[in-house]
Amino acid sequence: MQVKFFKKQYLCMDIITMKKFFIFFLLMLSLSATSQNKDTLILIYKFYNNAPIKNITYRKQFKADLSSLPLPNDTSLYKLISHNPPVCQGNTGTCWCFAATSFFESEIYRLSGKKIKLSEMYFVYWEYVERAIDFVHTHGKTYINEGSEASALIRLFQKYGAVPLSSYEGKPNFRTFHSHRALINELQQFLNEVKKRAIWDEAYIVGTVKSLLNAEMGVPPEKFIYEGKEYSPLSFFNDYLKIKPVGYFRFMSTEYFPFNEKYELIEDDNWWHDREFYNVSPDTFIMLIHKSLEKKFSVCLCGDVSEAGYDHNEQKVAVVPLFDIPNSKINKDSRELRLQNNTTTDDHCIHIVGYYENKGKYWYLIKDSNGNTFDGKFPGYRFYDEDYIKLKMMNILIAGDAARWYLDRIIK
16 A cells, blocks of 8 residues: 555535636646746636735645555445435534434434435524533633534434424525635634623623624524424424434443443533443444444444545545554554544544445445535545544444444443
8 A cells, every 4th residue: 555645625616616716727727838936826826716825835644545456435335324415514614413414314214204304504503502602601611613513413403493404504695505614703703702801691692693693694494384384493303303312322432431331522522511422342333333234224423534544535435554553453442542642533524324345344335515525426425444433433323223232231
């Protein structure tokens, strides 16, 4: 296995972006014949990005060259679990919600046969509000950013319900894709000022946060019509979707806590300190995924995607290169080392929607909302090796019925 460097790119293009890229490409061709100097490149870069810059910098990444390996990166090889088509999260850090929403859409279909597209941004809106409330209660100690955990939906369902995408897109009409970079900056600046001035008026703070959210995302509906019937978000969740939040369980794997008991997932994105994660051994962790998929249950998965064996753009696979660690040495100790030295972090959440077994080796079909997943032959899909998940992924969310074989042993 060779090693090479890649420039990391994240693209989720709409028509306007594609036109700008085409113009940029033509400018490059026309100017390259007459000038190769830095000033020319900067002028072109300014035009393309419509923003002033002083220098162009490229960040190199250490990557394994996987191009010569026989990889099962073809969706036709996989046994599929019913799921909605992949959706791009745009310029947001809300993968947790796209993954968890997709997971629960598959659960709704499994339980009732109903094919429905839920609004991801409805949950994101209320997650931002909940963070603002907690920011007041903790006097500014709450972590404010776009990331969260997939298990947030269990909490949000019970308080705010759910709505179909047709009732709330959560973005201005002029946007093709969601973009929250400016929004989160505004929220952070406002809440930092609140903390600086010690203004702990919850009604004022939540009202201001909602006004910022409304300007970018729109006001969530209090009532809407679906299939000819009027619902509130809570009645839609309780009466139509009929999801039971208590029937879903989350699991992690760390030596920091004893196995087979519940603890908190220690992670910034777990800002509300969810302590409902069963801690299991790495072998049990991967077996929970195996058995769930074999029983036609999908799995929501969160973990690290910043590795040399994680191919973002070409092969779209996640493997553990031999120069990192031999597969036979992947165990609770090698996993824990990476958790404790922070080389394993909770970067991204995705949805496992299929599996492929070949000579006792499992590969998983991943539905991924990240923008760069939508290039190539299978837009919106990736392919993870089981060793990568065992070594680098941090937590899963699955239906209790899928984990009954394990839960019955530890819950008395």
